[in-house]
Amino acid sequence: MENFSEWYHEILENAEIIDSRYPVKGMHAWLPYGFKIRKKIIETLRKLLDEDHDEVLFPLLIPEEELMKESIHIKGFEDEVYWVTHGGKAKLKRKLALRPTSETAMYPMFSLWIRTHKDLPLKVYQIVNTFRYETKHTRPLIRIREITTFKEAHTVHKTLEGAEKQVKKAINIYKTFFDSLGIPYLITKRPEWDKFPGAVYTIAFDTLMPDGRTLQIGTIHNLGQNFSKTFDITFETEEGKHEHAYQTCYGVSDRVIASVISIHGDEKGLCLPPKIAPIQIVIVPIIFKETEEEVLEFCKNVEKKLKEGKLKVHLDDRDIRAGRKFYEWEMKGIPLRIEIGPKDIEKNKVVVVRRDSGEKMDVKFDDNFVENIKSIIEKMNNDMRKRAWEKMKKKIYDVDDIKKCKDIINNGKGVVRVIWCGNENCGKNLEEKIKADMLGIEGKSSGKCLNCNEDGKYKVLLAKTY
Ligand SMILES: Nc1ncnc2c1ncn2[C@@H]1O[C@H](COS(=O)(=O)NC(=O)[C@@H](N)CS)[C@@H](O)[C@H]1O
Numbered sequence: 372m373e374n375f376s377e378w379y380h381e382i383l384e385n386a387e388i389i390d391s392r393y394p395v396k397g398m399h400a401w402l403p404y405g406f407k408i409r410k411k412i413i414e415t416l417r418k419l420l421d422e423d424h425d426e427v428l429f430p431l432l433i434p435e436e437e438l439m440k441e442s443i444h445i446k447g448f449e450d451e452v453y454w455v456t457h458g459g460k461a462k463l464k465r466k467l468a469l470r471p472t473s474e475t476a477m478y479p480m481f482s483l484w485i486r487t488h489k490d491l492p493l494k495v496y497q498i499v500n501t502f503r504y505e506t507k508h509t510r511p512l513i514r515i516r517e518i519t520t521f522k523e524a525h526t527v528h529k530t531l532e533g534a535e536k537q538v539k540k541a542i543n544i545y546k547t548f549f550d551s552l553g554i555p556y557l558i559t560k561r562p563e564w565d566k567f568p569g570a571v572y573t574i575a576f577d578t579l580m581p582d583g584r585t586l587q588i589g590t591i592h593n594l595g596q597n598f599s600k601t602f603d604i605t606f607e608t609e610e611g612k613h614e615h616a617y618q619t620c621y622g623v624s625d626r627v628i629a630s631v632i633s634i635h636g637d638e639k640g641l642c643l644p645p646k647i648a649p650i651q652i653v654i655v656p657i658i659f660k661e662t663e664e665e666v667l668e669f670c671k672n673v674e675k676k677l678k679e680g681k682l683k684v685h686l687d688d689r690d691i692r693a694g695r696k697f698y699e700w701e702m703k704g705i706p707l708r709i710e711i712g713p714k715d716i717e718k719n720k721v722v723v724v725r726r727d728s729g730e731k732m733d734v735k736f737d738d739n740f741v742e743n744i745k746s747i748i749e750k751m752n753n754d755m756r757k758r759a760w761e762k763m764k765k766k767i768y769d770v771d772d773i774k775k776c777k778d779i780i781n782n783g784k785g786v787v788r789v790i791w792c793g794n795e796n797c798g799k800n801l802e803e804k805i806k807a808d809m810l811g812i813e814g815k816s817s818g819k820c821l822n823c824n825e826d827g828k829y830k831v832l833l834a835k836t837y
């Protein structure tokens with residue numbers, strides 16, 4: 372794990388997640404196993420969003436004049452937009468952008484959909500691919516040019532309070548989502564100079580990767596009335612007045628998958644949270660010639676019982692060495708392995724091995740068998756999440772000395788928490804001094820600004836970032 376980047380690229384290949392050989396930089400093919408993991412993660416996300424959003428689907432191509440409408444927004448994206456300029460041999464009269472994100476695709480339509488207060492709040496999302504011509508170093512699933520798993524939610528409200536309430540709801544949705552994947556997170560309000568182009572403010576979820584750098588795994592933007600004024604999203608109030616609506620949008624991407632792989636993975640390969648593992652349990656028969664029949668028979672019964680319990684189980688009865696099977700399934704991060712040999716069936720039990728801790732347990736194949744397996748799985752989900760949080764918390768340092776900050780940041784030790792006065796120039800100066808990015812404001816604080824010694828106003832986090 373000391374060379375995280377090498378480990379990361381190898382695991383994507385060895386665990387058959389994606390194939391990076393696709394001949395366009397920053398774009399990759401999803402392989403069957405990786406696709407199944409991605410599908411489970413999307414299912415988890417959909418279940419959360421469908422509680423009070425409707426799923427929609429907008430076109431990929433955005434007319435230039437719509438994309439250019441919100442000046443700050445386009446300022447932030449103009450260097451990253453892919454353009455379509457031809458249809459066949461014919462040059463298009465007006466060029467079309469591949470959506471980098473869909474505000475400018477959706478909001479002209481919202482303006483048509485929203486007439487009166489009865490049409491609000493509107494809460495929609497889509498899970499699509501988006502395109503950003505990233506000029507910084509691209510990296511599979513982390514910084515890609517085709518973001519293949521881009522979930523973007525867009526909401527419209529009558530009042531600022533409505534939008535504020537939705538921001539809080541979105542924060543809870545992301546907390547629940549990342550908790551279910553066992554991913555720890557830092558929640559901060561991005562500094563003014565690093566918020567989403569066109570937003571009033573941005574709340575970000577960052578996680579800490581094994582190399583000491585943080586990865587922005589989700590963002591929530593309060594758009595105020597910036598876009599509703601640009602795209603004329605107005606509604607008739609109860610009193611018959613016309614007002615501009617208040618909006619939010621929030622998104623996650625393939626980075627969620629990158630963080631599940633990176634944070635739970637180890638030298639043996641992936642370690643998937645049981646909740647999103649395409650196969651939760653693999654049964655490996657320990658075969659000896661004289662007892663082959665009854666062992667396989669027993670394995671089939673165990674498999675049947677587990678399937679009846681709605682668990683995703685695979686019986687690996689290939690005619691290869693058990694050790695080879697262990698290696699392969701550990702690489703693929705299957706949460707539980709069940710080993711069954713002649714001694715086990717004599718005692719009517721199986722051996723259960725946890726992928727995360729390596730812990731081995733005997734479990735009786737009796738009436739409580741499925742329940743016992745389910746509680747091991749439940750415990751594993753919780754242990755993986757707790758372990759990841761503890762690991763991250765240990766790498767967040769409260770620091771009141773610039774030199775110490777530099778040492779922590781330069782040696783990839785993690786994140787520093789310091790007191791800041793809130794002044795932008797001072798903040799940017801601090802970033803330069805310790806060669807880190809300000810993730811953002813965690814909360815209020817008194818004391819002295821670490822950088823300029825003026826009155827401190829906020830607790831802020833800084834780290835090396837992706
Ligand atoms: N090049 C990229 N590769 C992978 N993920 C990315 C990339 N760029 C952004 N993301 C992820 O996408 C999330 C949402 O992107 S964003 O620009 O912050 N926000 C939006 O686009 C808003 N419309 C909310 S959906 C980011 O938090 C980040 O996790």
Ligand SMILES: [Mg+2]
Binds near residue numbers: 503
């Ligand atoms: Mg970007």
Ligand SMILES: [Zn+2]
Binds near residue numbers: 791
């Ligand atoms: Zn200061």
